[in-house]
Amino acid sequence: MEANRIGRRTVLRTAGALAAATAVTGCGTLMGNSESRASGGGKKRLVVSNSGGTYNDALTKAIYEPFTKETGITVTTVNYQSAQIIAQVKQGRPQVDLMDNSLLIFQKMVGQECLEPIDHDRLKSIKGAGIAEHNLPEYAVGKNVWASLMAYRTDSLKRAPKSWADFWNTDAFSGSRSLQSAEVDLPELEFALLADGVPLDKLYPLDVDRAFKAMSRIRGDVKKFWNTGALPAVLLGRKEVVATSLWGGRADELIKQGQPVAYQWNGARRMTNGWGIPKGADNTDAAYKLIDFSLRPEVQAAFAKLFPHGPVVPAATKLLSEDVLATLPTSPQNLKTGFDADVAWWEKNRDAVTKRWQEWADA
Numbered sequence: 001m002e003a004n005r006i007g008r009r010t011v012l013r014t015a016g017a018l019a020a021a022t023a024v025t026g027c028g029t030l031m032g033n034s035e036s037r038a039s040g041g042g043k044k045r046l047v048v049s050n051s052g053g054t055y056n057d058a059l060t061k062a063i064y065e066p067f068t069k070e071t072g073i074t075v076t077t078v079n080y081q082s083a084q085i086i087a088q089v090k091q092g093r094p095q096v097d098l099m100d101n102s103l104l105i106f107q108k109m110v111g112q113e114c115l116e117p118i119d120h121d122r123l124k125s126i127k128g129a130g131i132a133e134h135n136l137p138e139y140a141v142g143k144n145v146w147a148s149l150m151a152y153r154t155d156s157l158k159r160a161p162k163s164w165a166d167f168w169n170t171d172a173f174s175g176s177r178s179l180q181s182a183e184v185d186l187p188e189l190e191f192a193l194l195a196d197g198v199p200l201d202k203l204y205p206l207d208v209d210r211a212f213k214a215m216s217r218i219r220g221d222v223k224k225f226w227n228t229g230a231l232p233a234v235l236l237g238r239k240e241v242v243a244t245s246l247w248g249g250r251a252d253e254l255i256k257q258g259q260p261v262a263y264q265w266n267g268a269r270r271m272t273n274g275w276g277i278p279k280g281a282d283n284t285d286a287a288y289k290l291i292d293f294s295l296r297p298e299v300q301a302a303f304a305k306l307f308p309h310g311p312v313v314p315a316a317t318k319l320l321s322e323d324v325l326a327t328l329p330t331s332p333q334n335l336k337t338g339f340d341a342d343v344a345w346w347e348k349n350r351d352a353v354t355k356r357w358q359e360w361a362d363a
Contacts, residue, residue, distance in 0.1 A: 045074050046286040050100035052079040058307035059100070066302075067293045073286050082109060085278055089114040094278040098287040104186075106140040106276045107347040115139040116277040122288045125295035130314045134340055135272050142274040143294055144309035147329035147338060148180065148188065151236060151251040151263035152243040164267045167243055168195035168214070170221045175242030177218060178235050181225035182357040186346055188245055189215075189353065190339070194267045204342040208353060212360055225361065236261060249308040252327060268338035270329050272312065304328060 048064075050056050056077055064075040078096060082105045088094045090112075099106075109115050117138050120126060126136065135142030152161055153175075161173050170177070180188050189206050192214035198207070223241050226232045232246040237254050251263040275291045277284055293299060300316035303309070310330025311317060317331055325331035329338060346353075 044072060044286075045076060046098060046283055046290060047076050047078060047096045048098045048100060048290070049078050049080040049085065049096045052077070055307060058303060062303035062306055063290075063294050063299060066299065067290055070293070071286075071289060073289065075290070085109075086112055086114050089279050092280060094280050094282075096278060097281045097283040098290060099276045099278060100143075100273060101276060102343075103135070103137065103140055103142060103272045103274055104341070104343040104346060106137070106274065107343045109276065110139045111347070114279050116279050116281065116284065118277070119288075123292045123295065125292045125313075129295065129297075131295075131312050132340075135274065135312045140274045140276045141291055141295070142272040142312045143291075143300075144274075144303065144307075145270050145272050145312060145328075145330045146309045147248040147265075147268040147270045147334075148185075148245055149248055149251075149263055149265055149268040149329075149338075150191075150243060151232070151246050151254075151261055153236060153239060153260055154262050155260040156239065156242040160262065160264070161243060162264060162266055164191045164195040165197070167191070168218050170218065173243070175221075176223040176240065177221050178224050178226050178232050178241045178244035179215075179218075179222055180232075180245050181227045181361070182354045183227040184229065186341070186350065187353060187357050188269070190269055190341070191245060191267065192218075200267070200339045203339060204345050206345065206349075208349075208356070212356065215360070248329060249327070252308065265329070265334045266337045268329060268334070270310075270338050270340045271343075272340070273309070310334075 050059060064077070068074050080096060082099075082101060085094065085096060085099060086109060106115060118141055120136060123141070126141070131142070150161065150164065150167055154160070156175055157173055161167050166173055167177065179191070189208065189211035190203050192211045193203055193207060194200070196210060196214040224231070224235060226235070226244070229247055229250070232244040233250040233254055235241045236244050237259055248268070251261055254261040275294070277287050281287065295313055297313050297315040297319060300311035300313045301319035304311050304316065304320060305324060308327045310328035312330065317325060317328075320328070325333070328334065
């Protein structure tokens, strides 16, 4: 789940814009670099874990490099799964100072007592910034938002589907569908409930029985429950399906290629990536400085221009063009039509829902 959420979610809007990225990236352990870390007194070098790829490139250009220029603190990035960091924390030897991951993953880590609580008073950028409360939990700080939404072929449908109810209506909107498998991320039970008439503000707690009944109604028209982030765009591009759920940004790639594809934000499921500090991290001062820096409106906007994840700071949207805002889940218009996934509910129920999904899929 966490490995795909960012790095393979989409491509950058302008590939050449990040050619100058210079932050050191890698994987595995930093034990061999202990001397260089100590040489700065543990204060001038910050080790950050993120999912790598084009996401890391965008972070480097928009956040890490400007941060280093302003503070003199260099940022080294690694690509650790949360399980690795959890193991390090339990051994009393966390090898990263700061984590970039989803709030859902951080919710899991809180349950295992592997995160430091965040002192929000140390973050000047959040004071009066209007960041949504759910993006400021006790043990993490949200920083950018992505979404799952509906895309469709304009040449295969006589009219555009405007809701998940339309997606489920295969009589009026005929053609094969694709939906996300639980193998790759959270199953899309919310979309099934919206199709069944549940209002956006009444989704949680999810009525799992009702959701699976709705999923069963469309199952015969689902050509593929996709299990990689790239697959739904491939299916749509090859005209194997006329409509699919996908991660925000994937449809933009097809549109840029000249494909007759469009997408809509009604009923989009939003999730937030943010910062978390592993328990026992030895450079928390620098970590707080980077968190604070990343939440400045101009920094949030700079990242959104490179990677189609929405800012959590509302003021950042005022610095973006209408063309960019149209691709972001947290633009003022798109915020009205989507919903935020309840990470507390999913953390509590995910294993049971996944088990039921597997049984349902195999039946």
